Amino acid sequence: MAEFSASIAHEICQPLLGIAANAAASLRWLQRDVPDVDEAIAGLKDIRAGCERAANIVKALGALARQAPLQLQILNIDDVIREAIQLTQPALTAQRVRLETALSVNQSIVADAVQLQQLLVNLITNALEAMAGSAQEESVLRINSFNLKEGVEVCVEDNGPGIPAERREQIFGAFYTTKSTGLGVGLAICRAVVDAHHGRIWAQASACGGARMRFKLPTCCY
Ligand SMILES: Nc1ncnc2c1ncn2[C@@H]1O[C@H](COP(=O)(O)OP(=O)(O)OP(=O)(O)O)[C@@H](O)[C@H]1O
Ligand SMILES: [Mg+2]
Known part of the structure; x- marks a missing residue:
């Protein structure tokens, strides 16, 4: 503190x-x-x-x-992902991003829909900003979701410049940013949301050289 x-x-x-x-x-x-x-x-x-x-x-x-308290409801994470995609659609279209989704969760979780939507919008926004600033031929955003034994996992992957291994934890700290107009709070909010749900969020390298952000949420967080 x-x-x-x-x-x-x-x-x-x-x-x-x-x-x-x-x-x-x-x-x-x-x-x-x-x-x-x-x-x-x-x-x-x-x-x-x-x-x-x-x-x-x-x-x-x-x-x-404002993160607490959670407004818990029974929801399907795939619906929240679809809503987040809809919210960011204008930016996806403007940037001519190829969106590939494989949403295959067939179980419900108990979670806060608004907070999860914010989490996903933050991850998608970061992916878009990363790809906008880099020189790949085509921008590709991949969003996958899976069933876990007791929960769900979501993966948001881009083919931007990626995140150097030594910064993959630091990026979740408040006010860490590499953008001239960024505040560096997006991922701090993501982590606060996932922590409040007793889940886990982390960053990896994507196979295509970009960033792969993953989070896991338990079926029930109380
Ligand atoms: N998909 C990504 N690819 C590459 N770097 C990323 C990606 N997502 C996050 N980062 C790095 O992590 C930093 C922190 O991200 P975060 O969302 O917390 O803040 P921000 O995007 O810089 O600003 P804000 O979200 O407050 O507008 C970014 O500045 C960027 O350097
Ligand atoms: Mg951000």
Whole structure:
């Protein structure tokens, strides 16, 4: 918790320091004998961006904190996967992603549908962002689901640049990001959701060189 608080403080401090510096600079541009309005406007735009970033961090923290309590219901994970695909369909289409699904779960689990949907949307979004930034000929997203003896397993795989072995645990930490506009909370939320369901989530290399994100959920988590 101490470590987490320190990283929150750091994340929020960065945009605030940027805002303060830009405000001071904009004031100086305006207080010149001949005010430079263009420079002041540029500074104000940076201030706006910094405010948005700080607000997004606070919003994301709210999302992390809101995880409990679970709204449990009997559901089929394949239905949740289909809904998540529908939600991300515009981005899948825009990016011309080839989607391959093999959904073969024929048992129900007791889980929170909204939280699982968020988990899947986060994983699909990450896959799309990874493939958008890399040079493969065709983007392929593969989503598989299986029955386990006492639960289900889901695998979301892409053919983007993949995740180096030494970072495959770090990526689940809050505020770890390699994206210029990322907050680094997507996978922290995924892990919080899976933990709340007494499941497990981890990252691997996909056979095609990309990332393979897998999670297991027990049939019943209470
Ligand atoms: N499918 C993937 N392929 C390659 N790298 C990935 C993939 N998924 C996650 N990562 C790496 O893990 C990091 C953390 O992911 P996470 O979803 O937590 O944050 P983010 O996507 O950077 O930002 P946010 O989700 O808050 O918008 C990413 O910045 C990226 O470096
Ligand atoms: Mg993300």
